[in-house]
Amino acid sequence: MAEIIVVTSGKGGVGKTTTSASIATGLARRGKKVAVIDFDVGLRNLDLIMGCERRVVYDFVNVVNGEASLKQALIKDKRFDNLHVLAASQTRDKDALTKEGVEKVLKDLDADGFDYIVADSPAGIEKGAYLAMYYADKAVVVVNPEVSSVRDSDRILGLLASKTKRAEEGERVQEFLLLTRYSPARVEKGEMLSVTDVEEVLGLKAVGVIPESTDVLNASNKGEPVILEANSDAASAYEDAVARLLGEERPMRFTTPEKKGFFSKMFGG
Numbered sequence: 001m002a003e004i005i006v007v008t009s010g011k012g013g014v015g016k017t018t019t020s021a022s023i024a025t026g027l028a029r030r031g032k033k034v035a036v037i038d039f040d041v042g043l044r045n046l047d048l049i050m051g052c053e054r055r056v057v058y059d060f061v062n063v064v065n066g067e068a069s070l071k072q073a074l075i076k077d078k079r080f081d082n083l084h085v086l087a088a089s090q091t092r093d094k095d096a097l098t099k100e101g102v103e104k105v106l107k108d109l110d111a112d113g114f115d116y117i118v119a120d121s122p123a124g125i126e127k128g129a130y131l132a133m134y135y136a137d138k139a140v141v142v143v144n145p146e147v148s149s150v151r152d153s154d155r156i157l158g159l160l161a162s163k164t165k166r167a168e169e170g171e172r173v174q175e176f177l178l179l180t181r182y183s184p185a186r187v188e189k190g191e192m193l194s195v196t197d198v199e200e201v202l203g204l205k206a207v208g209v210i211p212e213s214t215d216v217l218n219a220s221n222k223g224e225p226v227i228l229e230a231n232s233d234a235a236s237a238y239e240d241a242v243a244r245l246l247g248e249e250r251p252m253r254f255t256t257p258e259k260k261g262f263f264s265k266m267f268g269g
């Protein structure tokens, strides 16, 4: 069976799409057959981050409406043959997706032998976010180390435990906490919540901590998931998170401020 992983958050702009692209690419790099779906109808951002925006002809809504087949709409990644993108539509209204339509697409992907389906959720708790999480087996809850993001994530955890298919069937969606835009130096100065603070408030262990990094913007400008960047802490942190999602144990990195050497201290490097 295909495993459905929703990447969600309460607050907007915390790094869901960045995370969806990197997790999907990381799983594909490990040989899994992966589809990543943009549930953010009206905005269409995932295809930009994945670098396939010029190849979008048909989108998720077209498939749900029966205007295109899944095969026509799935865009094969240029880097990995086993990675596919289903883009969101830019023009239609937010109500274009239906529960039945989404279920059919997920079932068809399963029948096509996909191992993982990564659902990039829109922000908030409206219909799109609800549809993105409804069929999920696992949820990656993306949180920034600040109070408002943590508070809104708590609401999402409540929805995952009540408004999903698994919840309705008396089961659980397995939840994973992913901290992004983490700055150990600012945590040390007391300007940001620490990993432990966030873990304690939400009652979840972090599956990954992604540092604040200019590599994220650079990668997205190139249309490349940041996990593929060479010599990037953000890339390494995403790779660790993917490994942990697959059940491997890895020590947490990039959570303490970099120790400055003698020369950089002297010369402010």
Ligand SMILES: Nc1ncnc2c1ncn2[C@@H]1O[C@H](COP(=O)(O)OP(=O)(O)OP(=O)(O)O)[C@@H](O)[C@H]1O
Pocket (backbone or CB within 6 Å): 009, 011, 012, 013, 014, 015, 016, 017, 018, 019, 040, 045, 121, 122, 123, 180, 181, 182, 210, 211, 212, 213, 214, 216, 217, 220, 234
């Ligand atoms: N680790 C990071 N370091 C620095 N910038 C980051 C990091 N992660 C994400 N960003 C930046 O944060 C912004 C929002 O990221 P992204 O689009 O992935 O968030 P989102 O949660 O999908 O947003 P929305 O709720 O609008 O869908 C982008 O400009 C992105 O480049």
Ligand SMILES: [Mg+2]
Pocket (backbone or CB within 6 Å): 016, 017, 018, 040, 045, 120, 121, 122
């Ligand atoms: Mg997004």
